[in-house]
Amino acid sequence: MQVIRAVVVSAALWAPTVSASDTVTDPIETGRTLYDAHCAACHGAELEGAPDWRSPGPDGRLPPPPHDESGHTWHHGDAMLFDYVQRGGQAYLDDLGVEFDSGMPAFREILTDAEIDAILAFIRSTWPEDIRRIQAERTEREEQD
Numbered sequence: 001m002q003v004i005r006a007v008v009v010s011a012a013l014w015a016p017t018v019s020a021s022d023t024v025t026d027p028i029e030t031g032r033t034l035y036d037a038h039c040a041a042c043h044g045a046e047l048e049g050a051p052d053w054r055s056p057g058p059d060g061r062l063p064p065p066p067h068d069e070s071g072h073t074w075h076h077g078d079a080m081l082f083d084y085v086q087r088g089g090q091a092y093l094d095d096l097g098v099e100f101d102s103g104m105p106a107f108r109e110i111l112t113d114a115e116i117d118a119i120l121a122f123i124r125s126t127w128p129e130d131i132r133r134i135q136a137e138r139t140e141r142e143e144q145d
């Protein structure tokens with residue numbers, strides 16, 4: 001009897017902890033889930049990009065680049081990355097007057113601003129410390145422009 005009561009008591013104490021951790025959502029985890037659903041098909045499950053991503057394919061478009069440290073995503077500040085995802089590559093490059101046929105879709109109608117931020121936070125979280133520092137500096141400089 002004693003033993004059974006002890007088990008019941010400890011289960012009751014434990015239960016609130018379990019439900020609390022279920023409701024806490026880590027933005028990086030949210031970003032990872034959204035990345036898997038919306039970006040991984042092109043940019044790779046491990047953010048590795050397409051093989052040979054530097055050479056245009058038969059359609060003249062560049063293949064999806066990696067978002068890991070081997071790519072150039074981290075060469076850009078947060079505002080540029082956000083804009084590129086939200087409006088898509090074509091609108092972004094048209095604004096710059098760059099003649100370019102982009103294969104990067106716009107996610108404005110698909111993802112909220114917070115969801116795009118979460119995906120970018122997840123991508124940043126995969127970079128080594130020194131790269132994160134350089135990219136943070138670019139973001140700061142971008143804010144001063």
Ligand code: HEC
Nearest residue numbers: 038039042062063064065072073081084085089102103104
């Ligand atoms: C249909 C394939 C496709 C999907 C899906 C896709 N991308 Fe892209 N993305 C590309 C291509 C191709 C490029 C290369 C540049 C271009 O063509 O504009 C690119 C470029 C980018 C860039 C610029 C990277 C750099 O190094 O300058 C970012 C940032 C980016 N994508 C983020 C995302 C995110 C975040 C998602 C998911 C929400 C996503 N992409 C989904 C194809 C895709």
